Amino acid sequence: MLENIREREKLELSLILEEFKKNSLLKSTKEKFDNLSYIRDKEEYSKLKDIVTEYNKKIFLKLPFNGFSKIDEITERLKNLNGHLVEEDLFEIKSSIDYTLKFFKADKNYFFSFFDFQFDIQKVYLFKDNIEKIVDDDGKIKDEASLKLSQIRKNINKLISSQDRIISKILKKYEKYLTEANITLVDNRIVLQVDVHEKNRVKGVFHSYSNTKRTVFIEPEELVFLNNRLNELKEEERLEIAKILEELKDNILSNSSIFSIFISFIPKIDFINSILLFMNEYDANFIQIDDDIELVRVFHPIIKKVKGKDAKPVNIRIEKNRSLLITGPNMGGKTAVLKTIGVSALLTKLGLPVCSSEFSKIRLFDKIFCDIGDDQSLEDGISTFASHLLNYKEIVENCDENSLILLDEVGTGTSIKEGTSFAISLIKTFLEKESTLVFTTHFDPIKDFSLKNEKISTCAMKYDFENNIPYFELEYGTVGQSGMFSLLKKYGFPEKIIEESYKIVGKDFLDYTQIIRDYQIKIEKLESEREKIELLKKSQMKIEEITKKELDDYLDKKNMMEKEYRNRINQKIESLRSEFEKVVRELTESKEKSKKKEIIKNFRKFLDENVVIKEGEKSSIKENLIIKPGDTVQLRDKVEGIVKNIDGDRVSIDINGVILKTNLANIVNIIERKDGVEKRYYVDEDIKEEIDLRGKFSDEALEELENYILKASGSGIKRVRVIHGHGKGILKDKIRSFLKGVKFVKGFSPAPLDEGGDGVTIIEFF
Numbered sequence: 001m002l003e004n005i006r007e008r009e010k011l012e013l014s015l016i017l018e019e020f021k022k023n024s025l026l027k028s029t030k031e032k033f034d035n036l037s038y039i040r041d042k043e044e045y046s047k048l049k050d051i052v053t054e055y056n057k058k059i060f061l062k063l064p065f066n067g068f069s070k071i072d073e074i075t076e077r078l079k080n081l082n083g084h085l086v087e088e089d090l091f092e093i094k095s096s097i098d099y100t101l102k103f104f105k106a107d108k109n110y111f112f113s114f115f116d117f118q119f120d121i122q123k124v125y126l127f128k129d130n131i132e133k134i135v136d137d138d139g140k141i142k143d144e145a146s147l148k149l150s151q152i153r154k155n156i157n158k159l160i161s162s163q164d165r166i167i168s169k170i171l172k173k174y175e176k177y178l179t180e181a182n183i184t185l186v187d188n189r190i191v192l193q194v195d196v197h198e199k200n201r202v203k204g205v206f207h208s209y210s211n212t213k214r215t216v217f218i219e220p221e222e223l224v225f226l227n228n229r230l231n232e233l234k235e236e237e238r239l240e241i242a243k244i245l246e247e248l249k250d251n252i253l254s255n256s257s258i259f260s261i262f263i264s265f266i267p268k269i270d271f272i273n274s275i276l277l278f279m280n281e282y283d284a285n286f287i288q289i290d291d292d293i294e295l296v297r298v299f300h301p302i303i304k305k306v307k308g309k310d311a312k313p314v315n316i317r318i319e320k321n322r323s324l325l326i327t328g329p330n331m332g333g334k335t336a337v338l339k340t341i342g343v344s345a346l347l348t349k350l351g352l353p354v355c356s357s358e359f360s361k362i363r364l365f366d367k368i369f370c371d372i373g374d375d376q377s378l379e380d381g382i383s384t385f386a387s388h389l390l391n392y393k394e395i396v397e398n399c400d401e402n403s404l405i406l407l408d409e410v411g412t413g414t415s416i417k418e419g420t421s422f423a424i425s426l427i428k429t430f431l432e433k434e435s436t437l438v439f440t441t442h443f444d445p446i447k448d449f450s451l452k453n454e455k456i457s458t459c460a461m462k463y464d465f466e467n468n469i470p471y472f473e474l475e476y477g478t479v480g481q482s483g484m485f486s487l488l489k490k491y492g493f494p495e496k497i498i499e500e501s502y503k504i505v506g507k508d509f510l511d512y513t514q515i516i517r518d519y520q521i522k523i524e525k526l527e528s529e530r531e532k533i534e535l536l537k538k539s540q541m542k543i544e545e546i547t548k549k550e551l552d553d554y555l556d557k558k559n560m561m562e563k564e565y566r567n568r569i570n571q572k573i574e575s576l577r578s579e580f581e582k583v584v585r586e587l588t589e590s591k592e593k594s595k596k597k598e599i600i601k602n603f604r605k606f607l608d609e610n611v612v613i614k615e616g617e618k619s620s621i622k623e624n625l626i627i628k629p630g631d632t633v634q635l636r637d638k639v640e641g642i643v644k645n646i647d648g649d650r651v652s653i654d655i656n657g658v659i660l661k662t663n664l665a666n667i668v669n670i671i672e673r674k675d676g677v678e679k680r681y682y683v684d685e686d687i688k689e690e691i692d693l694r695g696k697f698s699d700e701a702l703e704e705l706e707n708y709i710l711k712a713s714g715s716g717i718k719r720v721r722v723i724h725g726h727g728k729g730i731l732k733d734k735i736r737s738f739l740k741g742v743k744f745v746k747g748f749s750p751a752p753l754d755e756g757g758d759g760v761t762i763i764e765f766f
Helices: 005-010 013-021 027-034 042-060 071-079 087-106 108-112 121-134 147-173 196-201 221-254 256-282 301-310 334-349 384-398 416-432 444-452 484-490 495-589 593-610 698-714 730-739
Strands: 178-186 189-195 204-209 215-220 293-298 314-318 323-327 367-371 403-407 436-440 456-464 469-476 632-636 639-647 650-655 658-663 669-671 690-692 719-723 745-750 760-765
Touching: 005 013, 005 334, 005 367, 013 027, 013 256, 013 301, 013 334, 027 071, 027 256, 042 087, 042 108, 042 256, 071 087, 071 221, 071 256, 087 108, 087 121, 087 221, 087 256, 121 221, 121 256, 147 178, 147 189, 147 221, 178 215, 189 196, 189 204, 189 221, 196 215, 204 221, 215 221, 221 256, 256 301, 293 334, 301 334, 314 334, 314 469, 323 334, 323 416, 323 444, 334 367, 334 403, 334 436, 367 384, 384 416, 416 436, 416 444, 444 456, 495 698, 495 730, 690 698, 698 719, 698 730, 698 760, 730 745, 730 760
Parallel strands: 323 436, 323 456, 367 403, 403 436, 690 719
Antiparallel strands: 178 189, 189 215, 204 215, 293 314, 456 469, 632 639, 632 669, 639 650, 650 658, 719 760, 745 760
């Protein structure tokens, strides 16, 4: 159990905590990291996350945290019955108060979240005013700290001035008897350095000889009184400073707001600051608490510290109520992955950030168990296998459904048959208890059992067996080879031994190994096809989504135009009705024939000007379109395509080589094309002839590439560059495999050496 030291050591927690502690200024903060309690629930973890996030956002860069390395020791001393302040404490006290008030000004609400009681900020301001009267910027007691101290220091300065004048005269008087033409201090007394042969010529008090016995130190009689008086004044000064410091101590202890700054606020900020500095150094984040485990680009902190930029992150997935088998060759990274999972769970349980993406998720386990490495004890007479058995027994007795169990090379240490049978029985027990189990093995029967068990997911560490290079990546849904024969070749074993090993292991094993390889190849092909299908689905959905939006906008515009048209017709009808009624009245009232003719003439003119509707005012929307295969149709203002097939109310349209399936209702027009008319392209001015996909995951990169080439080919660009880098070639292979299935890609090839070589792919469009 984690309360035992074993798991902490196996997961290298103490080394990780040292990386936090090195950022801490206070001794108490370092001790806090060593004695952290486990958090209780998701809410407590979220609260810690919010505090650190707010500090980073509002305070960290604006207000440097430094100058407080002994404030906790000062407060510990003050809490003792005979505790006292010394002048060296004043700089830290003053700095702490200054920092606190600057923090308060930066964000008042966030500031008060650090206190569990009524905090009186006005008392802090008053204390600041008082301490500034007493202490200067260097943390020294000012002359004006009290009237008595001011007078004492004036007397000291006067005495020192008198001393200086007398010393000048004495040096001149005795210069021919001195070995050095200056004064020195012995036991805090001013003395001359007199030649031993001339010592009787200088009147004064003898103090001592030099190491060489050639010089004698004599305090001149002219300075004896002044030295005595100066020492008296220095003692008076010391006593007055002690009195001032005692009053300051009483002021601090009687003011809960001030004392809480020293014992609570500054230590809390030191703790948060230490966490944030760790996060910045290790790209660590507070992650999400969830039932599933999904660690994205996760590192073990110590591996990252040792390897630096060469450290490889891994992506780890464990669904709820499932366990995980990790397989692969020795030196492939299986144990490192086990430790990474364990330490990520443990750091989360301690309320600390994890070295992974902020989008990672992990479960908050009640218990974490591990059996990693060798616990052999020569002192207790316990063998390696026996130590494993004792660990397994302890885990079986204490684990439950909210436990994480990490087992490295389960079942080893005895015969393969016995170890395998025991391991499978042990695994079944943990599955029955619904614990989350992560384990590694080289034993094929355990791999077979795991592949057939629906509660166990399987994965393998990717490895280049031809060149003996580990990729430090997990490949899910498969099991890996142990790679023994590749390692024998890597380390230069004689061919005779390797060939003999092949013979002994037998054809069945080699066939089994080949089956695993074939299975992995099929998995890779299926995964590649799945990625292509997903990309096509996403593209289809995006195009339909865009088309639907454009159609909706078009129909809204059409309805608005028709409504406006109807309103105008109605207005004209009303105007016509009014004018007609007016004409009827005038004709009825008029008795002159010529007058009636004039009225009729004016009415006809009114009709010509107001009733005939201009062609441009009519709705231009075409309805009852008769569409057939081969027609060039318009889906929206800038999207055109050729009808390939019609099935009921569904239609397939070729848009620059991409087949879009949509409803007939989405077609708004048929484009009439004359022979010889060149095809129109709608060029997106933002489309560049180059896209950089370096550093992206395969899924993300392929989706971005698919969108890019769709736009690029449709814009009339004939040639583009895709930058993917060299690396291990994984992204390059994925991209080139994807391009083979794109119809409107005429061809692709690596770039010339001076343009990036095999790290760049050139694509040509039809």
